[in-house]
Amino acid sequence: MPSEAGRIATGIPGLDSVLYGGLVPASVYIVQGSPGAGKTIFSNQLCFHRATHGEKALYVTLLAESHSRLMQHLEGLSFYDGEQVPDSVYYVSGFDDLQSEGLRGILRLLHSESRRMGARTIVVDGLFALEESVASERDFRKFVNDLAILANLLGSTILLLTSSRRGATSPEFTMVDGWFEIGTMTLDYRSYRYFQVHKFRGSGFIMGRHMALISGDGMQVLPRLETVVGTAPHNGNDATPLATGCAALDAMLGGGGLPGGSSTLLLGPTGIGKTTLGLQFVSQASKAEPALVYSFYETPTRVLRKGDAAGFELTRKVESGDVEVLWQSLTDTLLDDIGYRLLAAVRRRKVKRLFVDGFDAFQQSAIYPERLAPFLAALTTALREEGVTAIFTSEMPQLIGGEAAIAFGAVSAVAENIMLMRYIELDSELRRILSLVKVRESDFDPSIREILITSSGLQLRALPGPMEGLLTGRAQRQIPGSQG
């Protein structure tokens, strides 16, 4: 991803990636969004971030609103630092200047106040108030042009906040250096906030909509993962295999275990042993191969209890620091949010063994299902670049049979290894079987094995003689001599 020197870091996580390094200095930007979209948080977060770099910021409001109320709302946000006000972040009303002298009064105010305090960032909150005060479009166009000149003359970056819905052909949008939109959209019953750069002179940027979040830490932009990471295919199996903890499975995989740096999809119905196998893989963690369990449906306490009950001593491994268990709620979670959190947790501990329990969470969080394949390709690429060997579980709806419903979907394109776990009915008993569908660059064993859940975890054994009808779920022993 290109990045350029001399940019202004915004302090809004994710945004500088979208802008290839930050704002271009001495430029004028419009920040457009309906009331409540987050323009005020966005601009104040930028001001306070610049203050942490020793710079000064001037915040000019054009409506008859109270600055104390504004600051009261900001106080709950972690970026707000009351000690920076008024020396580094200075709030002033331009209402009277606009009323008495019009646009020229605002130009005077911006110059005098920013020069007095040496402001490098100027926010003008309420551009639509300026639009309303001008006699003609021509006057407004001239004012915006004058602002651009003023930004250059002062060496300051000017942000114009507006809730106006005027479009791309309006003069202010054609004349400014950048145009950012903070929008909201509602799909079914869920609402989402997004950030979009429509224009950014002097630099490239990542086009399109990026989801955005507002929390107690302010605004965060989530650049679409596939636009940041890329989706380079694997170019050779040069990493050491990682043992799964099940010797028979390692042998089926071609010896040694899962190909190093690969992603595996573990498919099967509920209760079949997917989580057990994933935790078994995690239990092989060491100081050299730290592991992470990333769970969507079970809390860390439940995961540890399950791992300990299966004989993997997970609690002890968590205490020693070899394993970490994280849980992420799926309530209104965004796809990119999951991706960035997961990657951050991987990078923080240099994780080499990853078990993501609940691939379905990605599907649930994808607002646009067509994004799932490129997103997963980017995620698995990023994991591979970090040297992570990952297992993802995915639940099949059918408890038994229903082979036609095995739809690997988007993930099959990026899962280098696929393992299928199924129930079969044999001799009036429900048994579990495992087969390998594909393994990256490996001469794997395609035979079907029976799964045994033992006190030391998941084990495999050969089926009791030749069978047929296994994939229908209703297995039958082959009668000797009935084939061929």
Add this chain to the structure above:
Amino acid sequence: MSAKAPRHVLLVEDEPGTLTTVALLLEMSGYRVSQAANGQRALAQLAREIPDIVLTDYMMPHLNGLDLIEAMRANPSLNKVPVILTSAALPVNIEPSKVADGFLTKPYRIETVIQLIESLIR
């Protein structure tokens, strides 16, 4: 005792937004500013009133900044008036220090302009 008269700057610039905005900022900094949209209009103004300093753009229609300076230097009543030349670019064979008393690359900051004006009219 009367207050000291403000220094007089003739600002020559063909881009109207820059002309009015720089003029505004200079006025707010205590200068009296006359404005001219090109070198030809500047010469007409110089015939009526001689400023303390001229701040001129280079690339302008009718009479550019270099031609304006040349005309001023040829006029005995104007050849002592300090001139600041501004431009985003100059011809490669032009050495700014040989043609003007000061030179500023565009875009410039207003503080830099004021510092240069003060150093030349002190």
